[in-house]
Amino acid sequence: MQLGYEDYRGFIKQLLNQIVAYFGRKTIIACALFGSVARGEAKPYSDIDILIIHKKVGFDPIKRFVDALLEVRKHKEYSMLLERGIYPQPSVIFMTPQEISHRPLILLDIMDHGLILKDERGFLRDLIQRFKERLREMGAKKIIHKDGSWAWDLKPDWRPGEVIEVIL
Numbered sequence: 681m682q683l684g685y686e687d688y689r690g691f692i693k694q695l696l697n698q699i700v701a702y703f704g705r706k707t708i709i710a711c712a713l714f715g716s717v718a719r720g721e722a723k724p725y726s727d728i729d730i731l732i733i734h735k736k737v738g739f740d741p742i743k744r745f746v747d748a749l750l751e752v753r754k755h756k757e758y759s760m761l762l763e764r765g766i767y768p769q770p771s772v773i774f775m776t777p778q779e780i781s782h783r784p785l786i787l788l789d790i791m792d793h794g795l796i797l798k799d800e801r802g803f804l805r806d807l808i809q810r811f812k813e814r815l816r817e818m819g820a821k822k823i824i825h826k827d828g829s830w831a832w833d834l835k836p837d838w839r840p841g842e843v844i845e846v847i848l
Contacts, residue, residue, distance in 0.1 A: 683766065684720030685713060685795060688728060690757035691768050696797060698748035699732065703741070709733045709777065710804035714786075714794035727771040730797075731790065733780055733804060741774040780807065781848045787811045788832055792822070810848045818844075 685692070692713065700708050715729030716722040734741065749770060752758055761768050773786060780786070784807070790796075791808045799805055820834045835844050 681724060682720060683717065683722040683724070683726070685717060687722075687764075687766065688717055688761070688768060691752070691761055692728065692730075692797070694755050694757045695730075695748065695752045695770060698751050699745065702744045702748045702751075703734060703737065707735050707737060708798065709735060709800050710796065711798040712790045712794045712796050712804060714789045715771075718795050719793045724766045725769075727769045729789075730770055730772045731780075731786055731794075732772055732774050733777060734774060736776050736778075745770075745772055745774070777803065784811050784846055784848050807848060811846075814846055814848065818846075 696711055699711075710731075710733040712731045713729065714731065716726045717728050722728075732741075758768065775783075775786075787808055790804075791812060796804055815834070818835050819837060820832060821836060822830055822832055824830045834846070835842075838844060
């Protein structure tokens with residue numbers, strides 16, 4: 681059984697609504713789905729990979745996320761998936777704009793087959809564009825293996841001792 685975004689759409693929408701409610705409407709800047717669910721290759725026990733970019737907050741984002749997830753599990757969108765033998769388990773990465781600008785490699789998974797679910801003022805779209813430009817400047821190449829898996833060679837002309845730094 682191959683599953684994708686359409687299978688999880690209601691659950692993901694409900695989850696993002698709860699995250700926005702628990703964090704505050706103006707706190708969440710962007711959200712993107714990536715990984716097997718975004719590619720349409722998920723299995724019933726696959727995790728749901730989500731990147732959430734948020735303004736700096738004075739609380740632990742993981743604790744608020746757990747509260748939001750517990751609330752979502754009370755809704756029909758969750759129970760409908762369970763009835764189909766699908767066990768949704770979100771795996772969420774929380775980053776501020778500063779954090780993702782200094783550690784942007786997560787964008788490698790989002791730029792090709794990720795889905796932007798929320799993007800206030802085009803922040804994530806613009807960040808991905810800058811990242812793609814930086815990869816071009818470095819000569820980065822995506823290497824696709826015979827089995828369909830892939831890896832990135834960020835700097836094909838890299839020499840021992842050379843530091844590779846990607847900051848946006």
